[in-house]
Amino acid sequence: MDHDHDLDRREFTVGFLTASFAALALRPTVADAATESPSPAVLDQPWAVWDKNAKPVRGGIFRLTREQYIGKMNPNHWPVLDWVSMGYFHERLMMNDGRYNSTVLWLAEKLSWESPQEVIMTLREGVTFHDGSPFNAKSVKYQIDWIRDPASKTWDANWLAQLDTVEVVDDRTLRWKFKAPWAGFNGVMANVPGYVMSAKALQDDVDKYDSQPQGTGPYVLEEASPGNYLKLKRNPNWWFAKASGNPDMPYFDGILVTIIPDPAVRLANLRAGQLDALVLEKSQYAVAKTDPELNVYRFPGNHLAALRFNNTKSVFQDIRLRKAVSHAIDRQALIAGTQFGLARLASCMYPDDHWCHNPNLKPVTYDPDLSKKLLSEAGYGGGLTVKGYFSNTTMSQTIAEAVKGMLAQVGIDWQVELLAPAAATSRIQKMDYDLAQGGWIFIYDPDLMPTGLYYPDGGFNFGRSKNDAAIALIEAGRKEIDREKRRAIYWQLEEVLYNSYEDAWLWWEETATAFRKQVQGWNQEGFLKYQDAWFWSHPLWFKDGKA
């Protein structure tokens, strides 16, 4: 998803972690084993390892906070501003592993590729939606068809463009047929279209779904006060609890997500004991680390921060000007000053822990003299004025101002406006900008980000980028089933985009999270190794079951 909409990936990670922790401490007792035995299909997976010494306790309401209210709770409708909370009540067919490869089976129990254009998917048994309707092949087919229906006004419909048909074979089995070999299929199943929604709820009242979702996740939405809080309660029928042999999962009785826009107030609340976990502002990391009441963890964030150019309808059609902007930015200084060192300097599109990361590319150098030279070559020696926008959150404002200052040093006056998400969306659609906030959050399957940003009808392109070489490579990458060959294609793609300065890539994210000491179950190693999969399968709990 595009950075423009300022999804807070740190919060995503925390939400991931907390929900998955619910499962962590389950060790089957004899009594439990008598009623439900763990499913080997689940326990086979590499991340399905639980600490034998940990003794999770049920109880307590887990209190979290977000900067922005979730917005729409149907993941296919815009805007969704809180993907962590989304993950509490919605689950996906597949998930991503530690290298952001979409290989983890979740609600899909088995995938078998009949051919590069056909997949047979077997769904898990014994899963029900929160509204009681069964999770089965018919429901998934209805949902996928609904997403693709233009009348549904979904923003991710074209992620399923490769799909020809999806057919119900039997109650548990689906046959997916593609128009051409589709290597990105797993990735899409592990992403937004893969969030399973109750077909019954969609059929009964699709508009209501935006505020009353019916998923399969560990928590059920109890009460939502828009702009204010979300109250979730424990799902006693969470399929994963039974399947993993940990019937006590999730351990919290409920989750309370409060909206607090100000970072200082968020931290004050955490330290006052009003919150249990917090994704820290980077300026708070140093202070929080020294607090004896808190456990603070730092880990890579799967997001790219970048600036986007309007390559087709503005002065930035001229590559010299794009180069001028990109070299005018001192990325190290940005990271030091605005991210307090908590970011990784980006050389290419995919982060350095992603399986498609191209190690041969080097970050764009900071060279203001080169920028000035290029500007005068292009005829703007006397100064260039460009306009654009950035998100209006506190962090984004700082970045925008810093970049503006850097551009001013080489003679570029960037008239940047700070906008709320809806207003920003309008601008992207109308291509009403020269230089704006860009990037991508949740970089998983390698096809999704470049499609969204650089493909003709990509969700966040709207025609601002039309690089034919890149487009050809994107199409090739979708079809290449062989993993090594596929990776090579994406390396090429990164090179092409790099050489054309299609966008100005800045950094890959890092996140710092603080938990109060009461919160148990976090395993930094496990998370770093297995990411997504580990997060959602290892829920947290309170010591003694009390907040």
Next chain:
Amino acid sequence: MGKYIGIRLGHALVILAIVVVLVFIIARIIPGDAIMAAMAGSVDLHDPSVVERVRHQYGLDQSIPVQFVVWLAAFLRGDWGTSIGTGQKVLDMFVQRLPVTLELFLGANLWAIAIGIPAGILGAVKRNSAADVAVTAGAIIGVSIPAFWEAILLIYLFAVLLPIFPPSGYVPFSENPLLNLRAMVLPTFVLGTHAGGLIARYVRSSLLEVLGQDYVRTARAKGFSEAAVVARHALKPGMIPVVTVFGLFWGGLLAGAFLVEVVFAIPGLGRMSVDAIFQKDYAVMQAMLIVVSLNVLLVNLLVDILYGYLDPRVRVRG
């Protein structure tokens, strides 16, 4: 008295009409097609037929007087539109958040009275002394300090440095009365200090006027102690004008509530309005402007009538 009320009511109705027109101009005419832009996320404004359809749906393709009548009729019916930001019905949002802001107001007024009246009396009785100067200075400082700064300072002092009060948030009274009150102490105090400053000055000045009256001087001449004079003869008539000060600072409290709710993350009408302003959620903004101005109008009307009842001279003067 009846004629007095009648005139006031008549004025109020005329004012209300002008207010409604003003709100319509501010929230509908001036933004114009910005209303469309605010909906960009949910509809594809690229497509001219979509734009047509949406404009028609919101009545934006009609002439302005027609739009006005349609809007007004809907508003009176209780259809205040739907919020772009949250998707809820605007009226529902108001109803949901009203109790929160009411509690904030109630607390603020209590603080204001508790601080303002004693301070004002002190200033009047000890006129021109150091205490008086302190009261005057304090009152001016009270209304001069930005409410949001005061809020931040208090959060820093009492929630960060000395964790006595929770730094933000709101818990419904029904859920946890103690926590609710604790969380409301700082926000209501901030609002209360402003109103309190105004009350203090009013009490002081009106009490001074009364204390200068003939009958009070007579009482003093008769030998009553100053305290008795104040308590028996000055206090009651002196308090009458204080009633009017509520009309004065009511608007200020409303505005202050906006700032305080934002800083303390309180889910009341103020914060809802600020969010709406940023998201260009015009339906909410319109409703908010009407509610606020109606509120001020009503309070002032009541104060006028009450004052007319308490002080006959005003009735005559008209």
Next chain:
Amino acid sequence: MTEVVHPTAVVAVSVASRNPALALLRAVARHRLAAFGLVIIAALIIIAIFAPVLAPYNPFQQDLYRVLAPPSRIHLLGTDNLGRDLLSRLIYGTRVSLFVGIVSSLVSAVIGVFVGLVAGFRGGMVDAIIMRITDAFLCFPPLIFILAMSAVLGPGLQNVMLSFALFGWTIFARLARGQVLQVRELPFIEAARSVGVPATRIMFRHILPNIMAPLLVAITITVGFAILLESGVSFLGLGVQPPTASWGKELRIGFTYLEAAPLFSIAPGVMISLAVISFNFVGDGLRDALDPRLRGANRVPR
């Protein structure tokens, strides 16, 4: 509404004070609070005018390797979130605040006095209509009105000043009208009218000078009020746009970093408070001096 809604505007029935300047000096001498306020205002004006000389750094100069630095010898108040010298930004912020305050107040005064004179002098239906319109505008709490207008017109200083003027005139209109009502029944005015002196001449020659004194008080206090409002609007994000420094804007950013750099939240607030308090002290002192018999607010007759 029988009350003047503006908390401190006053009608001084001051045929007595023919020389406001002398009265001002007397006020200064007698009232220490007002003296204090005057000193501060003078200091602020000097700071605003000589900002480029006084500010140790360029307020836009970023230093990303030294963000949120604590106070030190090279940065007396530390640095902000982009490494800019906080002291310099506050000094330049003085310009913004004073400019907004004074311009908004003066524009409101000009419009308001004109409207009020017309209303008071004409009387009858014109007066009634103007008064009702004034009352309507006064139904909106100033901050809320300005917020709504800024949202509608867009962010930026000009829009804040415009919005302020759009409701600020009401204060002066009532003031002027009240004065006219008091004065127009006086014998020499009656005489002038009966002789045939044109209305405008009467207004400007005879009535206007009489209201100068309370007008001065009102303008002074309105400046303080405008500064307070501008800081509130900037705090909420609508006023000044980056990278311009405004006290209110700095305060909001400082709030984000409350734990990391508390001074960032305290210093701008001190500036705002000092400025507003000073204007209020001076306005208060002026009012006391111009009519010593009346303390506190008067009521404007309808």
